[in-house]
Amino acid sequence: MGAAQSRGNTEEKVFHNETPIQFSQDVVNHLTDRMVSPETTPERQTTLDSHVRSRIQAELEHLRTEEDNVRKEIELALEKENLDHEMNLTGGIATGEDTHDKVMSSTALLGDLEEIRTKVDRFQTRQQLSDFPSVKESGEAVVSCYKSHLKTPLDCWREVSEFKASVAHAETQYLASLR
Known part of the structure; x- marks a missing residue:
């Protein structure tokens, strides 16, 4: 069964198309x-x-x-x-002390200096704001207004203008104190 089909048939078969193909x-x-x-x-x-x-x-x-x-x-x-x-x-x-303990790296020193600078700046800012309570109050009013009007921050224009006025007043007082 099927032995005749599985054998290799060397005869070539050619089919001719009787209907023409058109494109x-x-x-x-x-x-x-x-x-x-x-x-x-x-x-x-x-x-x-x-x-x-x-x-x-x-x-x-x-x-x-x-x-x-x-x-x-x-x-x-x-x-x-x-x-x-x-x-x-x-x-x-040669000092008799352990030089490793005595010498700090430059990066550690720079980090310590930066930390001290930020502390001094914060202290000076607190001191300056305590001299001008109107600036502090108006600034807090702006912050609270912005927090209460998250979707409409333009409604806080009054508080912002009051803050600007208090800052301008504080600046003129400070400049007058320097003279």
């Missing part, structure tokens, strides 16, 4: 136009464009992360180099 002129024109102009269709072009854009965005993200990693490595290397340099500079001092 409409629109189909023929469309196919010849495609062969003449190998341009892509607008749909295909938008697909290609979006694919290219997504690849570019992915590559940009990859490059940004690499750049951040390199920047962090450089900063760490520079910080280590600065610490080593500071330790070498203070290593020649």
Whole structure:
């Protein structure tokens, strides 16, 4: 069963079509136009464009992360180099005390200085506002108005103008005190 069909038959069979095949002129024109102009269709072009854009965005993200990693490595290397340099500079001092405890890194010192600056600024701001209670009150009125009119902040124009007036008055008083 089926042995005759599974054997390789070397005879070539040719079939002839007795009914002619005809294509409409629109189909023929469309196919010849495609062969003449190998341009892509607008749909295909938008697909290609979006694919290219997504690849570019992915590559940009990859490059940004690499750049951040390199920047962090450089900063760490520079910080280590600065610490080593500071330790070498203070290593020649023989005072009997532990030089490691005595010497602080420049980054730690800068951080401490910045913290002290912010504390001084806050203290001075509090002192200045306590000299001018009208500025403090009008400022609090503006803040409370903004909080109560979240969707319509333009309704707080009176409080803002009062705040501006109190600040202008405080400025003139301060300038007069400097003379």
